[in-house]
Amino acid sequence: xxxxxxxxxxxxxxxxxxxxxxxxxxxxxxxxxxxxxxxxxxxxxxxxxxxxxxxxxxxxxxxxxxxxxxxxxxxxxxxxxxxxxxxxxxxxxxxxxxxxxxxxxxxxxxxxxxxxxxxxxxxxxxx
Numbered sequence: 001x002x003x004x005x006x007x008x009x010x011x012x013x014x015x016x017x018x019x020x021x022x023x024x025x026x027x028x029x030x031x032x033x034x035x036x037x038x039x040x041x042x043x044x045x046x047x048x049x050x051x052x053x054x055x056x057x058x059x060x061x062x063x064x065x066x067x068x069x070x071x072x073x074x075x076x077x078x079x080x081x082x083x084x085x086x087x088x089x090x091x092x093x094x095x096x097x098x099x100x101x102x103x104x105x106x107x108x109x110x111x112x113x114x115x116x117x118x119x120x121x122x123x124x125x126x127x
Contacts, residue, residue, distance in 0.1 A: 002089075003107040005114055007055075007121045020121070022066065024107055030067040033079040033101045055118055057085035057111070069098050090114040 006023040022029045054064045061084030069076045079101070082094040092107040 002110045002113070005107075005109050005117050007117055009121065009124065024104075029104060030079060033097055033104075034067040034069045035098075053118075053122075055083065057083050057090040057114065059085050061085075063094075063096075085111060088112070 003024050004026075006026075008021045008023075010019045010021055012018045021031070054062065061082055063080050064083050065078045065080045067079040077098040078096065079098060080096045081092045081104075084091050084093075088111045090109045090111050092104075092109075095103045097103050
């Protein structure tokens with residue numbers, strides 16, 4: 001059984017550019033780990049066109065920063081995950097979390113649904 005990813009763009013605020021909100025199986029992932037006043041991934045960095053954004057999964061895999069607390073990641077640590085494509089599966093694993101936060105489990109997404117969700121958000125963000 002695959003997990004389900006939903007991504008939405010939060011409007012820019014006084015301190016941050018437009019950010020992304022990640023829901024996995026209906027649960028918000030970033031806000032729970034970075035707390036009030038923290039920030040999520042900056043939409044422009046994570047969803048850049050042409051498959052070059054940090055969220056686009058490849059066979060090589062990469063560490064992606066999903067958020068940081070208000071005191072900054074340099075102080076309390078970042079919320080990051082290792083994103084890698086394994087054929088028809090995109091896996092989020094090896095979480096690193098801010099100090100004293102619970103580490104999320106491994107998530108596995110159907111690669112077609114994952115790509116469609118990122119494409120949908122890229123199209124909405126570019127509009």
